Amino acid sequence: MRHVAxxxxxxxxxxxxxxLGNERASEVREHLRSCTECQEELAVEEAFRARAIEVLALxxxxxxxxxxxxxxxxxARVVPSEGPETRSRISRTARLGWAxxxxxxxxxxxxxxxxxxxxxxxxxxxxxxxVTPALPRAAEPTVVAPTEAALGVAAQxxxxxxxxxxxxxxxxxxxxxxxPETQGVPVAVAPTDALESAGAGAGSAKASAVTFAEVxxxxxxxxxxxxxxxxxxxxxxxVAPSAPPRRAADEQPTSGDHFSRARTxxxxxxxxxxxxxxxxxxxVSGARVPAFGVDRARDSAGIxxxxxxxxxxxxxxxxxxxxxxxxxxxxxxxxxxxxxxxLRVLQRLASGDTLEIRFVxxxxxxxxxxxxxxxxxxxxxxxxxxxxxxxxxxxxxLVARARLARDELELLVGRAGVISR
Amino acid sequence: xxxxxxxYRSVFPDLIRFLHRKVWDEERARDLAQEAFVRALREEPEKxxxxxxxxxxxxxxxEARTVIRRRRHLALLQGGLEEASPADLEGEMVRAxxxxxxxxxxxxxxxxxxxxxxxWDGGMSYGEIAAETRLARGAVGTTLARARKRLVDAYEQGAxxxxxxx
Numbered sequence: 095m096r097h098v099a100x101x102x103x104x105x106x107x108x109x110x111x112x113x114l115g116n117e118r119a120s121e122v123r124e125h126l127r128s129c130t131e132c133q134e135e136l137a138v139e140e141a142f143r144a145r146a147i148e149v150l151a152l153x154x155x156x157x158x159x160x161x162x163x164x165x166x167x168x169x170a171r172v173v174p175s176e177g178p179e180t181r182s183r184i185s186r187t188a189r190l191g192w193a194x195x196x197x198x199x200x201x202x203x204x205x206x207x208x209x210x211x212x213x214x215x216x217x218x219x220x221x222x223x224x225v226t227p228a229l230p231r232a233a234e235p236t237v238v239a240p241t242e243a244a245l246g247v248a249a250q251x252x253x254x255x256x257x258x259x260x261x262x263x264x265x266x267x268x269x270x271x272x273x274p275e276t277q278g279v280p281v282a283v284a285p286t287d288a289l290e291s292a293g294a295g296a297g298s299a300k301a302s303a304v305t306f307a308e309v310x311x312x313x314x315x316x317x318x319x320x321x322x323x324x325x326x327x328x329x330x331x332x333v334a335p336s337a338p339p340r341r342a343a344d345e346q347p348t349s350g351d352h353f354s355r356a357r358t359x360x361x362x363x364x365x366x367x368x369x370x371x372x373x374x375x376x377x378v379s380g381a382r383v384p385a386f387g388v389d390r391a392r393d394s395a396g397i398x399x400x401x402x403x404x405x406x407x408x409x410x411x412x413x414x415x416x417x418x419x420x421x422x423x424x425x426x427x428x429x430x431x432x433x434x435x436x437l438r439v440l441q442r443l444a445s446g447d448t449l450e451i452r453f454v455x456x457x458x459x460x461x462x463x464x465x466x467x468x469x470x471x472x473x474x475x476x477x478x479x480x481x482x483x484x485x486x487x488x489x490x491x492l493v494a495r496a497r498l499a500r501d502e503l504e505l506l507v508g509r510a511g512v513i514s515r
Numbered sequence: 516x517x518x519x520x521x522x523y524r525s526v527f528p529d530l531i532r533f534l535h536r537k538v539w540d541e542e543r544a545r546d547l548a549q550e551a552f553v554r555a556l557r558e559e560p561e562k563x564x565x566x567x568x569x570x571x572x573x574x575x576x577x578e579a580r581t582v583i584r585r586r587r588h589l590a591l592l593q594g595g596l597e598e599a600s601p602a603d604l605e606g607e608m609v610r611a612x613x614x615x616x617x618x619x620x621x622x623x624x625x626x627x628x629x630x631x632x633x634x635w636d637g638g639m640s641y642g643e644i645a646a647e648t649r650l651a652r653g654a655v656g657t658t659l660a661r662a663r664k665r666l667v668d669a670y671e672q673g674a675x676x677x678x679x680x681x
Contacts, residue, residue: 149666152614155532491577
C-alpha cells in the first residue's frame with residue numbers, strides 16, 4: 095500500500111479521515127499502524143498542526159459579549175431596506191453633498207454680483223463688458239413628423255439619427271390622425287447592435303440589422319405619437335470591452351450555483367419575464383412597427399469577439415434578485431469575466447429607465463480563480479448620472495445600477511429577493 | 516425547523532473568531548457576526564452554519580474594501596497614512612502586537628489557503644469547508660496542511676525578522 099499523503103495525515107489528525115471515503119480511511123488507519131516512516135511524518139505534521147493552532151490562538155479576539163438573541167430576532171423583522179448603518183451614512187453624505195452644492199451656488203452668485211458681471215448691452219444689443227447676455231430660453235423640442243424621405247434611409251451605427259433616438263422625450267402626444275390604411279413604407283429602426291454595444295446583450299454586432307415595417311403614410315405626414323422610450327440604448331450600462339467570451343452560450347451554469355435551485359416564482363409570471371419588447375424603438379401611432387430588442391438568435395449562437403456572452407436564463411433563476419412590483423425585462427446569464435457566469439436581471443423603473451441587478455458569487459471554482467470576483471463587475475464603466483450599489487446578498491453580492499441617486503437605488507435594491515415564502 | 520437560538524449560542528463565538536481574523540477589530544467582528552445572523556434569520560437557510568460563514572466572509576470582504584477606501588481617503592487628506600496609535604493599556608499593546616504578527620503571517624498565505632484555515636478554525640467540518648470553497652473533500656486536508664505550514668513558517672520568520680531589527 096502506498097504511504098499516507100500529507101493531506102490525509104491532516105485529515106486523520108482533524109478526525110476527518112472518513113471524508114476520504116471508507117475504503118481509503120481504513121487503508122490509512124491500517125497503514126499508520128505498521129509504517130514507521132508514516133508515523134514519523136505524522137509526528138511532524140502533528141507538530142505543525144499544534145503550532146498553527148497556537149499561532150491562531152494568539153490572534154483570538156478578547157471576550158466579546160454575546161448580544162441577546164431576541165435583539166437579533168427583532169432586527170431581522172425590520173425590512174432590509176431600512177437597515178441602519180449604511181443607510182444613515184449615505185443619507186448623511188447626500189445631505190452634505192446638497193449642503194455643499196447650495197453653499198457653492200450661493201457663493202458663486204454672490205461673487206458674480208460683487209464683481210459686476212451682469213451683462214451690459216448697448217443700444218445695438220452688443221455687449222459692452224464682455225459678458226454675453228443670456229439668450230431667450232430655447233423653445234422646448236417639438237416632435238416633428240418624419241418625412242417619408244427621411245424614414246426611407248436606414249440609420250447607420252453612430253449616425254446622428256441613432257443618437258437622437260436616445261434623446262426623444264419620454265412622452266409627447268400630438269393629436270392623432272384617423273387610422274388609415276397600411277401601405278408598407280420602410281421605416282428605419284435603430285440597429286440592434288446599438289443595444290448590444292450598450293451592454294445589453296451579446297457583444298459587438300457584425301452587421302447592422304435594419305428592420306422595415308409597414309407604416310401608414312398618413313400617420314407619418316400628420317400626427318405622430320411617440321410612446322415612452324423604454325430601455326433605449328442610453329439606459330443600458332456599458333460593459334467592459336476587454337472581456338472575451340469563453341463560455342459557450344448554450345452552456346448552463348454549474349448545478350451547484352445558488353440560483354439553480356428551484357425557487358418559488360409566484361411573484362414573477364413567466365409571460366412577464368419573457369417579454370420580447372424589453373427594448374423598443376419609438377412607436378408610430380397607427381403603424382405596425384416591430385420593436386427591436388435583443389437578437390435572440392445571436393444570443394443563443396454565442397457571439398464571438400464581443401463584450402460579453404449572454405444566455406437567457408430561466409426566469410425562476412432570478413427570483414432572488416428581482417425587485418418586486420417592477421416589471422422584469424430579462425433574466426440572463428452573462429459573463430463579464432471569461433468563465434464566470436453571473437446572473438443578471440433587468441427591470442423597468444417607473445421612469446422608464448432600466449434597473450440592472452447582477453449577482454456575483456463569492457465562492458466556487460470560478461470565483462476562486464480570481465482575487466476579487468467583484469472587481470470586474472464593479473469596475474465596469476458607469477454612465478454619467480447612474481449609481482452603483484453593492485450589497486452582500488446570500489452567498490455573494492448584488493451589484494445594482496440605475497439612473498437613480500445612490501440612496502434611492504439602495505432603498506430599491508433592498509427590496510430585491512423579497513418574495514413570499 | 517432549525518433551533519435558531521441554539522445555533523446562535525453555538526456558532527456566534529466561532530463566527531466572531533473567524534471574522535476577527537479578517538477585520539481585526541473585535542467590535543466590528545461582533546457587529547458583522549450579528550449582521551450575518553440577522554440575514555440568516557431572514558433567509559432561514561437549510562444549512563445555517565455554512566450560510567452564516569459565507570455571509571460573514573462576504574461582509575468581511577466588503578469591510579476590507581471600505582477600509583481600503585477610507586485609508587486612501589485619509590491618505591489624501593493627511594498626505595500620508597499613519598498606523599493606528601497603540602492601545603493605552605500595556606496588556607492590550609502586547610495583544611495587539613501578537614495579533615499583528617499573526618495577521619502578517621496570515622497575509623502571507625494564499626487567499627484560498629487562508630480561507631480554508633480560518634473556516635476550519637471557525638469550527639467548520641471538512642465537508643462544510645469543501646462545500647463553501649468548492650474544493651474536493653479530499654483536497655481540504657492537503658490545503659489545510661499547506662496553510663498550517665505556511666502560517667507557522669511565516670510567523671516564525673516574522674519573529675526572527677523583528678528580533679534582528681531590535
